[in-house]
Amino acid sequence: MNVSLFLKNECRQSWKILCSLACVLALALSIATAIGQTERMIKSSSAKAAExxxxxxxxxxxxxxxxxxxxxxxxxxxxxxxxxxxxxxxxxxxxxxxxxxxxxxxxxxxxxxxxxxxxxxxxxxxxxxxxxxxxxxxxxxxxxxxxxxxxxxxxxxxxxxxxxxxxxxxxxxxxxxxxxxxxxxxxxxxxxxxxxxxxxxxxxxxxxxxxxxxxxxxxxxxxxxxxxxxxxxxxxxxxxxxxxxxxxxxxxxxxxxxxxxxxxxxxxxxxELYATLDSAMVAFEWFAASSVMISLFAVLITGFILGELRRTQFLQLRTMGAPRVYVMQVVWLLIMSVVVTGVVLGLLGGYGLSQLAAQVIGDNTGIAMTPVIGQSEWKVVAATLVLGALFALMPAVKVGRLPLQ
Known part of the structure; x- marks a missing residue:
C-alpha cells in the first residue's frame, strides 16, 4: 500500500487542524530563534561600535x-x-x-x-x-x-x-x-x-x-x-x-x-552590560522554550485525537491486510509533517522578527545591526525535530496497537 496516497488524503481532510498546529509551533519557534539572534546581534554590533x-x-x-x-x-x-x-x-x-x-x-x-x-x-x-x-x-x-x-x-x-x-x-x-x-x-x-x-x-x-x-x-x-x-x-x-x-x-x-x-x-x-543583558535574556529564553514545548504537546495531543477520529479508517486498513507498521507510519508521518512545517516557518519567522528588531534598534540607536542564523538556532531546530519525532511515536504506537475486534 502506498503511504503517501493515504497521507495526502488525510492532509486534505484535516488541513485546517494541521495548519493551525503548524502555525502555533511556528510562532513559538519564531520567538525562540529571534531571541537568540537579537541577543547575539546586539552584543556583536555594540562591541564593534566601541572598537x-x-x-x-x-x-x-x-x-x-x-x-x-x-x-x-x-x-x-x-x-x-x-x-x-x-x-x-x-x-x-x-x-x-x-x-x-x-x-x-x-x-x-x-x-x-x-x-x-x-x-x-x-x-x-x-x-x-x-x-x-x-x-x-x-x-x-x-x-x-x-x-x-x-x-x-x-x-x-x-x-x-x-x-x-x-x-x-x-x-x-x-x-x-x-x-x-x-x-x-x-x-x-x-x-x-x-x-x-x-x-x-x-x-x-x-x-x-x-x-x-x-x-x-x-x-x-x-x-x-x-x-x-x-x-x-x-x-x-x-x-x-x-x-x-x-x-x-x-x-x-x-x-x-x-x-x-x-x-x-x-x-x-x-x-558588565552584557552580564545584565544575559540575566534578562534567561527569562525570555525560558519563556520561549516553554512555548515550544507547549506547542509540541499540543501536536502530540492532536495526534491522539486524530487517531481516535480516524479509528474506523485505520481498523478498515488493518482488516484489509495493512500491517501495524503501515498504520503507525501513516500517523507518525502525519504528525511529523506538522512539526517540519512548523520548524521551517518558525526559522523563517524568527529571522524576520530579528530583522524587524534590527531595524527598530538601529533607528533608535544608530547602530547598524544584521541578524544571522547561528548554531544556537540550528540547535533549537534540531531539538524541536528530535522531540517532535519522539512525541509522534506515542499516538502512532497507540493507533498501531488497536485491536481488530
Missing part, C-alpha cells in the same frame, strides 16, 4: 553613563572633566593619540560634538569619504547619515528638539563627510571644540584660542573642560598603566576646584 574607544577618561561617576554618552552618543548626566587632565595624560608616553569630546547641543536631530582633528582622523589612520577636516572654528565634519552635505550651513541649538531650545547665532559650514561606521557617529556633527567653548563662554568668545594651538602650548588650565577624553594606547601594557594612573588621579578645573578622575576600558564596561 575605536579603547580608553575613556572622565570625571569620577558612573562608568556606564560615560560609555553610553561617549560611544553611543546617548543623553547621559556626566560631570565635566577638567581640561588640565590633558597635562596629566601628557606624562604617559604610551599614548598613540588622544582627543577631548564635548557634548550637549544638537543640529536638528543630530548630536553636535566638539573635538579635535585627532579624533576626526583617528590619529591620521582614517580618511574622509568626502571633503576635508575642519581648519577653521566655524567648519564642521559630519557623519554620512546626518542628512547634511558639503557646503551646507547648519545652526546648532540646545535640547533634543529643534525650534524649542535656544538657537545659536553662529553657524557651521560643512567641509567634510566621515566614512560610514555603522555606529551612532554616522549621524554626528563634529566641530572644533573651541567653537563649543565659545558658544557657552563669553570670555572665550571674545578672545578665542587659535584652532588647537592650546594643545601645542599646553595652555589648558583656564579652559572650560570636556565631557570626556578618548585615548588610543600604543600597547596593552600602556593601556593598563594609563587606566591605573588616571583612575587614582585628580585635576583642577577652571575654578581651581579638585575633581577626581576615572579611566575605563570600554570592553570591561560592555562586559
Amino acid at each position: 575605536q574607544f579603547d580608553i575613556l577618561i572622565g570625571a569620577k561617576g558612573s562608568r556606564t553613563s560615560l560609555l553610553l554618552s561617549t560611544v553611543y552618543l546617548r543623553d547621559e548626566m556626566i560631570s565635566l572633566t577638567p581640561a588640565s587632565t590633558l597635562n596629566i595624560l601628557d606624562q604617559y608616553k604610551g599614548v598613540k593619540w588622544s582627543a577631548p569630546l564635548a557634548f550637549g547641543d544638537r543640529v536638528g536631530d543630530n548630536p553636535l560634538v566638539g573635538t579635535t582633528k585627532a579624533f576626526v582622523t583617528l590619529g591620521e589612520t582614517r580618511e574622509l569619504s568626502q571633503g576635508r577636516v575642519f581648519q577653521k572654528r566655524h567648519e564642521a565634519v559630519v557623519g554620512i547619515r546626518s542628512g547634511l552635505a558639503i557646503g551646507q550651513i547648519v545652526f546648532p541649538h540646545h535640547g533634543r528638539i529643534a525650534g524649542i531650545g535656544h538657537r545659536h547665532e553662529n553657524g557651521f559650514k560643512v567641509v567634510g563627510v566621515l566614512p560610514e561606521t555603522g555606529t551612532p557617529w554616522d549621524r554626528a556633527v563634529l566641530v572644533p571644540i573651541e567653537s563649543i567653548w565659545a558658544m557657552h563662554d563669553k570670555k572665550i568668545a571674545q578672545e578665542p584660542p587659535q584652532l588647537e594651538q592650546w594643545l601645542l602650548q599646553k595652555n589648558v588650565d583656564a579652559l572650560p573642560g570636556f565631557s570626556a577624553i578618548v585615548v588610543k594606547p600604543v600597547s596593552i601594557s600602556d593601556a593598563y598603566k594609563i587606566r591605573q594612573g588616571l583612575s587614582s588621579a585628580t585635576s583642577l578645573d577652571s575654578r581651581g576646584q579638585s575633581v577626581n578622575l576615572m579611566a575605563v576600558f570600554t570592553g570591561e564596561v560592555l562586559v
Whole structure:
C-alpha cells in the first residue's frame, strides 16, 4: 500500500487542524530563534561600535553613563572633566593619540560634538569619504547619515528638539563627510571644540584660542573642560598603566576646584552590560522554550485525537491486510509533517522578527545591526525535530496497537 496516497488524503481532510498546529509551533519557534539572534546581534554590533574607544577618561561617576554618552552618543548626566587632565595624560608616553569630546547641543536631530582633528582622523589612520577636516572654528565634519552635505550651513541649538531650545547665532559650514561606521557617529556633527567653548563662554568668545594651538602650548588650565577624553594606547601594557594612573588621579578645573578622575576600558564596561543583558535574556529564553514545548504537546495531543477520529479508517486498513507498521507510519508521518512545517516557518519567522528588531534598534540607536542564523538556532531546530519525532511515536504506537475486534 502506498503511504503517501493515504497521507495526502488525510492532509486534505484535516488541513485546517494541521495548519493551525503548524502555525502555533511556528510562532513559538519564531520567538525562540529571534531571541537568540537579537541577543547575539546586539552584543556583536555594540562591541564593534566601541572598537575605536579603547580608553575613556572622565570625571569620577558612573562608568556606564560615560560609555553610553561617549560611544553611543546617548543623553547621559556626566560631570565635566577638567581640561588640565590633558597635562596629566601628557606624562604617559604610551599614548598613540588622544582627543577631548564635548557634548550637549544638537543640529536638528543630530548630536553636535566638539573635538579635535585627532579624533576626526583617528590619529591620521582614517580618511574622509568626502571633503576635508575642519581648519577653521566655524567648519564642521559630519557623519554620512546626518542628512547634511558639503557646503551646507547648519545652526546648532540646545535640547533634543529643534525650534524649542535656544538657537545659536553662529553657524557651521560643512567641509567634510566621515566614512560610514555603522555606529551612532554616522549621524554626528563634529566641530572644533573651541567653537563649543565659545558658544557657552563669553570670555572665550571674545578672545578665542587659535584652532588647537592650546594643545601645542599646553595652555589648558583656564579652559572650560570636556565631557570626556578618548585615548588610543600604543600597547596593552600602556593601556593598563594609563587606566591605573588616571583612575587614582585628580585635576583642577577652571575654578581651581579638585575633581577626581576615572579611566575605563570600554570592553570591561560592555562586559558588565552584557552580564545584565544575559540575566534578562534567561527569562525570555525560558519563556520561549516553554512555548515550544507547549506547542509540541499540543501536536502530540492532536495526534491522539486524530487517531481516535480516524479509528474506523485505520481498523478498515488493518482488516484489509495493512500491517501495524503501515498504520503507525501513516500517523507518525502525519504528525511529523506538522512539526517540519512548523520548524521551517518558525526559522523563517524568527529571522524576520530579528530583522524587524534590527531595524527598530538601529533607528533608535544608530547602530547598524544584521541578524544571522547561528548554531544556537540550528540547535533549537534540531531539538524541536528530535522531540517532535519522539512525541509522534506515542499516538502512532497507540493507533498501531488497536485491536481488530
